[in-house]
Every structure is written in C-alpha cells, then in structure tokens.
Amino acid sequence: MTDQPSPVTRISSPRMLVMGVGSSGVRAVAAMSRLNPSLAAVAIDTDTKVLEDASIERIIHVGGSITRGFSAGGDVELGRQSIEKDSSSIRTQLRQVDLLVIVAGLGGGTGSGAVPVIVRIAREAGALVLVMAGMPFAFEGRKAARIADEAIKRIRTHADAVIRISNERLVDRSDADLPAEQAFARSHQVMTDGVFSLWRMLSKNGVCGLDFSCIHTMLRNCDGFCHFASADGAGENRASVVAEGLAKHRLLNKGKLLAASQGVVVSLTGGHDLKLSEIEEVMNRLQENLPEDIWLNFGVVVDPAFDGRLAAIALVAEQWKEPLVDDANRQLGFSFNRRQGPMQGELPLETAGKGEFAYIDPTIHNNQDLDVPCYIRRGIKLPR
Structure with a gap:
C-alpha cells in the first residue's frame, strides 16, 4: 500500500483594509482608490457631501441623527458620538481584517473624535492597527494643535503604532510660493506612498524576504x-x-x-x-x-x-521594546486565533463593548483605557 501525499493546505493571505476617517482622510483614501481600484478601502464621515464627492464604493455615513448630514464643525465630542452611534457598521467592516490602516487628519472634529473609537473597536476585533495621522499646520492655531495632541493620546491607548505626518515639516520657507492645494496634498501623497507599499508587500510575492510577520513585529515593538x-x-x-x-x-x-x-x-x-x-x-x-x-x-x-x-x-x-506577553488575539499578526476561537481552557482576550456606557468618555491614565479589564490590557491569559 503506497502512502498518499497529504493534501496541500491553502493558507489565506493576510487581509488589509484602509479606512479614511473625516474629510481629510476620506479625500486621501478616495485618491488612493482611483489610483488602485484593487485596494480594499472604506470612507467614513458625518458630512454627506464629502462622501458623495469621494466617489468610492464603500462608504459609511455616521452620525446622521446628530449632525444631520453636515460636518462635526470642529466639535470632537460630536465626532465621537457619531461613530459610537453607528459602531455596528464599523464592526461589520472589520470582519476578517488582519491589518487596518486608518488615514485621517487630526485637529478637527470628526477625525479627532472618531479615530480613537475606531481604533478601540478594531483592537477588540483582533486586527493589527496602524494609524497615519496628518498633523495640522502651525497657522491653523493652538486649539487645532491641542485637539490633535489629545486625539493622539487616545489613539495610542489601543493602536499598535501611530505615524504622525507633520504638515509643518513637509513644507519650509523655500516653499513660500507653493500653491496651497499642493501644500495640503503633500501629506496625502505621503499616506498614499505608505499605504501602497504596505499593500504591495501583502499582495505580491517578493524576491527577498519581507512579509506581514515583519510588519507585525515592527508595529508591536515600536x-x-x-x-x-x-x-x-x-x-x-x-x-x-x-x-x-x-x-x-x-x-x-x-x-x-x-x-x-x-x-x-x-x-x-x-x-x-x-x-x-x-x-x-x-x-x-x-x-x-x-x-x-x-x-x-x-x-x-x-x-x-x-x-x-x-x-x-x-x-x-525610535524606541524598541519587546512585548512582555503574547497577544492571543493577534499572534503572528494573522488573527487566525481569532477566527478559530480561543484556546480551550483560557478566557478570550477580547471585550464585548461597553454596552450602555458606550457614550461615556474612557478613563485614560498613562495612555491606557482603565475601563478595559487589566488582564486584557496586559494580554494575560487567564484559566477558565
């Protein structure tokens, strides 16, 4: 009797989703989608006009009952409430996503209020989360800078990594005669370059070793x-x-x-x-x-x-810190443990949301959300 060869197991490729949040993020992702229709992307905003102009297939209009289809008007709380109100739509988009790249401009209402909430939801879903955040110009005022900095603190609570793209650093005095449209578009171009490079890494076979595990290691240790x-x-x-x-x-x-x-x-x-x-x-x-x-x-x-x-x-x-414990939801970055369910005899490292407290501001201390159980924040596996 001859041995039969074992069937080849087909391993699914890691799935990447790009999410544009707020007017700046939506415009950036819409431009990416026009350049690369194969890119899995979704646009999220309170402003219906921004979403209509984006001409992107997958859009999520949030906060319709709160902003009535207009922007958040620079109000961070309205941005947060809008995304919390329609969080189920976000969770639906995050099914089977391994790497979520969030693209947004900070300093306004929708992006600054919504992105921290989306990051938390994505973390609960088991996705690896990278945020590309455009930071405001100095001339946009101290309030915009303060709003952006506060948003970054909240984002860091759950994001694996944040890339701050400084508009101020992308231009200098030699660019005084640069058209305003081109100046504002520079951060979008940086975001596009980064997203497309990550997409090529995940969707195309390289001739020299670099894959999703490398990105996972980088984001977890940075x-x-x-x-x-x-x-x-x-x-x-x-x-x-x-x-x-x-x-x-x-x-x-x-x-x-x-x-x-x-x-x-x-x-x-x-x-x-x-x-x-x-x-x-x-x-x-x-x-x-x-x-x-x-x-x-x-x-x-x-x-x-x-x-x-x-x-x-x-x-x-700039910093490199080895994780103290494994993250059971996202081991090796492919989220396969999440799809197969938790290991027998261990409590799953995930939360079911905040229920009736979803609209309450999280308790933040040392960049950690204290409303999330300690064993989940620290990735400690508990026996059932």
Whole structure:
C-alpha cells in the first residue's frame, strides 16, 4: 500500500483594509482608490457631501441623527458620538481584517473624535492597527494643535503604532510660493506612498524576504510611534536618488532620526530591470546612518509597472521594546486565533463593548483605557 501525499493546505493571505476617517482622510483614501481600484478601502464621515464627492464604493455615513448630514464643525465630542452611534457598521467592516490602516487628519472634529473609537473597536476585533495621522499646520492655531495632541493620546491607548505626518515639516520657507492645494496634498501623497507599499508587500510575492510577520513585529515593538519616509527615482541614477531621498527625508528630520533609531523596515519596489547593485547602493547608503545594533529588515518586490523606476519606503522606530506577553488575539499578526476561537481552557482576550456606557468618555491614565479589564490590557491569559 503506497502512502498518499497529504493534501496541500491553502493558507489565506493576510487581509488589509484602509479606512479614511473625516474629510481629510476620506479625500486621501478616495485618491488612493482611483489610483488602485484593487485596494480594499472604506470612507467614513458625518458630512454627506464629502462622501458623495469621494466617489468610492464603500462608504459609511455616521452620525446622521446628530449632525444631520453636515460636518462635526470642529466639535470632537460630536465626532465621537457619531461613530459610537453607528459602531455596528464599523464592526461589520472589520470582519476578517488582519491589518487596518486608518488615514485621517487630526485637529478637527470628526477625525479627532472618531479615530480613537475606531481604533478601540478594531483592537477588540483582533486586527493589527496602524494609524497615519496628518498633523495640522502651525497657522491653523493652538486649539487645532491641542485637539490633535489629545486625539493622539487616545489613539495610542489601543493602536499598535501611530505615524504622525507633520504638515509643518513637509513644507519650509523655500516653499513660500507653493500653491496651497499642493501644500495640503503633500501629506496625502505621503499616506498614499505608505499605504501602497504596505499593500504591495501583502499582495505580491517578493524576491527577498519581507512579509506581514515583519510588519507585525515592527508595529508591536515600536512603543507606539514610528516614522515614515518614501522616495522614488527613475533613469540611470535612480538608486542614488532613492538613497539620498531616504537619508535626508523631511519626515526623518533630514536623516537625524535614523541615527537614533532602534528598528527599521525597508521595502524596495522595482521592475524586472532592477539590479542587485542598485539594491546594495540604497541599503549601504541607508545603513551609513543607522546604529550598528539596530533591528533591520528589508524586502524587495518586483512589479512590472515599475520598469525603469525604483521606489522605497522606510518605517523607522525610535524606541524598541519587546512585548512582555503574547497577544492571543493577534499572534503572528494573522488573527487566525481569532477566527478559530480561543484556546480551550483560557478566557478570550477580547471585550464585548461597553454596552450602555458606550457614550461615556474612557478613563485614560498613562495612555491606557482603565475601563478595559487589566488582564486584557496586559494580554494575560487567564484559566477558565
């Protein structure tokens, strides 16, 4: 009797969802969807006009009974109430999502009020959560800056990592004659570069090892914040252009943050004409600015659409802290434990929501939501 070969088990790919929240986030995600219709994206806002103009297939209008279809008018509490009122729609979108990327501008009402709530819901659903937050210009006033900072504190309570994209840092005095539309669009372009790079990592096979587990490790260990930079080039000197663009990127404080970093993920994307020497040039130039003992992981994706071009992104962590305990809901970042149910003999590390207290502000201390049971906040597995 001959042994029959074991059937091959099909492993599902990690699923990524991009969620644009508030007017700025919706516009950014709508632009991404136009460039890449394959991107799984959803737009969320209180303003019906913003959602109509977005022309995106998946939209969620929240707070209809609260704002009557208008914006939150800069009122953070209205933004929070709107998303809490329609939280069931958010939970539906998060089914079977492994990585949620939230794109939003902070400093206003809907984004600043809604994003912390969405992050909490996503965490309860077992998704890995990355927030790309556009921070206001200085001329938008101290109140907008204060609102954005308070929102960041609430977001950090549940998000795996936050990327703060400083509009102020993306422009300088030499850009005085830059059209206003282009100045405001720069943060959207940074978000687009980051989202597309993550999407390519998850949807396309790379020729050099970098996958979702690397992203999972980075986000779990970066102590809440990471920085982002992107660069691209074309022609014979594209590798030099990309290397220089990363090494002196404005969002990395013109390279100064690299010298103090403790963890870096680099993803390169090129066409079939990509040469090994070009990969070496970019990585060698980047490592000249990095500490010797840094946690570094990089990957290369070959995409025919990039023939003649080379693009790169870098996720940079200033802090690196090994998790004290495992997160049973999101082990290895693929959420498979969540889909299969908790291990026998252990209480599930998840909550069922706040019920009648859903509209009450959470009790925040040291960036932790004390309304969430301690064993869940710390990822401690308890016996039944």
